[in-house]
Amino acid sequence: MFSTARTVLRRTVRPLSAAASAPRLHIANPSLGCSRRRLLHSSMVCRHGGIDRPEPGTGIKLTFKDSKGNDIRTVEANEGDDILSVAHEYDIDLEGACEGSVACSTCHVILQEGVYDRLPEPEDDENDMLDMAFGLTDTSRLGCQVKVTKEFDGMTVTLPAATRNMFVDGHKPSH
Amino acid sequence: MVLKLAIVGGGPSAFFVASRLQKLLPTSNFRIHVFDRLWSPHGLVRYGVAPDHPEVKNCTHIFDKAAEDPRLRFFGNVNVGDSLSPIQHTVNLPLKSIFENYSHVVFATGCTLPKRHSELPPSEHCVSALSLVHWYTQHPNSPAPPQLNKLDHVSIIGNGNVSLDVARMLLTHVDVLRKYDVPERVLEVLAESTVKHVSIVGRRGPLEAAYTPKELREMIELPEASMVPLDPELLKVPEGLKLARTQSRAIQLLNKGPKQLYGTTKKTWSLDFYRSPTGLVLPTAEDPRCHLSLGHTMVNPTTQRAEPTGETTVVPTDLVVTSLGFHGEPTASFFDPGLGHLRTLSNRVITPQGTTLRNVYASGWASTGARGVINSSMMNAYDVAQTIISDMENPPAIEEAVLNPEPPLEDIPTEVKQGIKQRNVVQYDDWKKIDDEEIRRGEVLGKERERMLWDQAKNFVGARA
Ligand SMILES: Cc1cc2nc3c(=O)[nH]c(=O)nc-3n(C[C@H](O)[C@H](O)[C@H](O)COP(=O)(O)OP(=O)(O)OC[C@H]3O[C@@H](n4cnc5c(N)ncnc54)[C@H](O)[C@@H]3O)c2cc1C
Ligand code: FES
Numbered sequence: 246m247f248s249t250a251r252t253v254l255r256r257t258v259r260p261l262s263a264a265a266s267a268p269r270l271h272i273a274n275p276s277l278g279c280s281r282r283r284l285l286h287s288s289m290v291c292r293h294g295g296i297d298r299p300e301p302g303t304g305i306k307l308t309f310k311d312s313k314g315n316d317i318r319t320v321e322a323n324e325g326d327d328i329l330s331v332a333h334e335y336d337i338d339l340e341g342a343c344e345g346s347v348a349c350s351t352c353h354v355i356l357q358e359g360v361y362d363r364l365p366e367p368e369d370d371e372n373d374m375l376d377m378a379f380g381l382t383d384t385s386r387l388g389c390q391v392k393v394t395k396e397f398d399g400m401t402v403t404l405p406a407a408t409r410n411m412f413v414d415g416h417k418p419s420h
Numbered sequence: 421m422v423l424k425l426a427i428v429g430g431g432p433s434a435f436f437v438a439s440r441l442q443k444l445l446p447t448s449n450f451r452i453h454v455f456d457r458l459w460s461p462h463g464l465v466r467y468g469v470a471p472d473h474p475e476v477k478n479c480t481h482i483f484d485k486a487a488e489d490p491r492l493r494f495f496g497n498v499n500v501g502d503s504l505s506p507i508q509h510t511v512n513l514p515l516k517s518i519f520e521n522y523s524h525v526v527f528a529t530g531c532t533l534p535k536r537h538s539e540l541p542p543s544e545h546c547v548s549a550l551s552l553v554h555w556y557t558q559h560p561n562s563p564a565p566p567q568l569n570k571l572d573h574v575s576i577i578g579n580g581n582v583s584l585d586v587a588r589m590l591l592t593h594v595d596v597l598r599k600y601d602v603p604e605r606v607l608e609v610l611a612e613s614t615v616k617h618v619s620i621v622g623r624r625g626p627l628e629a630a631y632t633p634k635e636l637r638e639m640i641e642l643p644e645a646s647m648v649p650l651d652p653e654l655l656k657v658p659e660g661l662k663l664a665r666t667q668s669r670a671i672q673l674l675n676k677g678p679k680q681l682y683g684t685t686k687k688t689w690s691l692d693f694y695r696s697p698t699g700l701v702l703p704t705a706e707d708p709r710c711h712l713s714l715g716h717t718m719v720n721p722t723t724q725r726a727e728p729t730g731e732t733t734v735v736p737t738d739l740v741v742t743s744l745g746f747h748g749e750p751t752a753s754f755f756d757p758g759l760g761h762l763r764t765l766s767n768r769v770i771t772p773q774g775t776t777l778r779n780v781y782a783s784g785w786a787s788t789g790a791r792g793v794i795n796s797s798m799m800n801a802y803d804v805a806q807t808i809i810s811d812m813e814n815p816p817a818i819e820e821a822v823l824n825p826e827p828p829l830e831d832i833p834t835e836v837k838q839g840i841k842q843r844n845v846v847q848y849d850d851w852k853k854i855d856d857e858e859i860r861r862g863e864v865l866g867k868e869r870e871r872m873l874w875d876q877a878k879n880f881v882g883a884r885a
Pocket of ligand 1: 429469
């Protein structure tokens with residue numbers, strides 16, 4: 246199933262939208278643990294089809310948990326992969342509606358305090374999008390903006406609470 | 421149990437419901453038919469999201485994927501319901517046909533009408549922000565273009581994100597906009613613009629403003645327009661008041677001030693807080709300008725409402741743009757006039773009599789009202805998909821049945837079949853051809869895309885068939 250997603254995304258790569266967002270291009274210090282930001286749009290689109298899975302036992306381990314703290318899956322990633330791509334590769338239920346261009350906040354994840362604190366601070370535009378995320382916590386980040394590094398081997402990534410019936414007009418959900 | 425679902429409306433919430441069902445139901449024996457009165461899919465993503473926010477439109481790749489699934493079909497240019505379609509060329513599909521042909525229905529019809537201000541009747545000098553959005557996105561409603569070559573001062577009433585979208589379009593140099601998805605004829609009007617100042621009027625203060633920090637930042641960073649400095653008093657936060665994260669970030673931004681110093685740019689803009697329109701005097705033979713009366717207000721700390729102080733300022737202006745939110749169509753079935761959208765309870769539609777209808781749901785702005793971004797519409801849509809599935813597993817007891825429990829899976833309503841024969845219905849394959857062609861035409865012009873009008877799209881698809 247996932248390979249279909251990848252081909253769909255590849256097929257729709259549009260160099261022109263890269264041109265359109267180019268004026269906002271802005272690359273942060275690549276040595277930081279945070280993903281290089283705003284790489285050319287088109288390459289972001291490609292990337293978010295997935296990553297190359299490392300040979301089992303050789304990659305950096307990440308455990309995804311649901312909002313209740315239950316393990317979903319432990320997976321392996323490469324140095325430099327961002328959390329959204331890793332999630333997509335292993336079919337974890339994390340959206341990425343704007344494909345990593347910091348325009349949607351559907352890739353919101355919650356990190357452990359120790360990991361969060363060691364990451365460089367989110368930039369303004371990531372903060373702008375976090376403002377719109379549901380279930381924001383003090384250790385929330387956008388999955389598309391956080392790069393996996395060896396330092397964080399064994400880290401846990403928690404998906405935010407699915408907000409059920411958040412708009413129902415003053416009524417309690419029935420289930 | 422059969423699942424043959426009609427989704428009325430083809431905006432983000434429709435496609436997010438569909439993609440969630442496709443993901444959660446691995447079987448092949450269900451069908452989803454999406455109908456939109458617009459000939460193209462994606463609702464406000466195509467006809468709402470500002471052209472200089474191309475990244476937001478990346479979510480259409482998710483919608484494309486949902487549409488590639490053989491269990492989904494899209495029928496554009498089909499108006500569903502029993503009242504007259506606002507667009508002349510649509511195929512009309514009465515609700516009765518939906519009920520006869522489907523086992524389930526989701527209303528994802530959005531909130532398509534602008535809220536009006538009681539003191540500001542629409543006229544050529546007072547238009548809704550939505551009509552400007554429809555103009556610059558070439559929406560099939562095709563409103564008259566604004567006469568930007570005759571304006572100097574524009575007043576936008578309301579300070580949500582849509583207000584700021586319109587303000588950015590008016591304050592950004594046309595050459596910056598050329599590379600985006602802005603139709604050529606819109607660019608022509610923008611190129612002639614003489615707008616010098618955009619005033620953004622809000623009833624309450626900086627803490628209550630509806631825009632989000634992202635959009636405020638874009639205003640503050642505009643390269644060619646500067647903000648009229650705010651009275652520092654306005655940015656003082658009452659002692660002991662705990663600010664929400666968005667509030668403190670917005671205040672920080674305003675404290676930082678604009679990138680371009682006031683006085684150094686030809687164009688300017690202002691946030692005019694604590695002002696509420698009390699009347700508009702239209703131009704006369706002697707005086708070519710409008711005069712907008714703004715009552716001064718203060719926020720009552722207990723009720724949080726804006727209350728008049730009794731003072732009034734009269735502002736000469738050339739165009740008033742009302743941007744006060746949106747509501748659903750009062751003629752739509754299950755519309756609740758009190759709410760301004762459909763009445764739902766846990767995603768299920770409630771009739772005016774207060775009963776639940778079996779397998780009738782609403783999603784997105786149709787159900788929640790016009791608030792929130794695409795992210796919130798997505799979360800809501802996922803929840804609706806979950807409700808549909810759990811109702812199939814455990815049908816709730818209290819219900820009236822209006823749909824066909826056993827419709828033939830592949831059938832499409834006669835009216836739509838007829839429309840397809842007459843080449844009046846756009847299916848997703850047609851749309852993808854149009855989409856590719858719009859992008860190709862855009863490439864020739866060095867821009868993201870050049871949009872087609874209905875006649876052009878219809879001819880294009882007809883010629884290729
Ligand atoms: C001007 C504007 C700019 C925005 N910009 C952003 C942004 O930058 N980022 C962001 O995240 N969000 C943005 N939003 C919000 C976002 O567009 C909404 O959250 C989202 O579109 C809601 O989705 P929906 O499917 O409920 O409604 P809609 O997108 O409105 O879709 C409803 C669809 O139903 C169709 N319809 C209605 N009645 C009928 C009928 N009787 N028969 C057939 N079809 C019918 C309509 O034609 C429409 O296509 C913006 C909204 C507006 C108004
Ligand atoms: S994918 Fe949209 S903000 Fe990360």
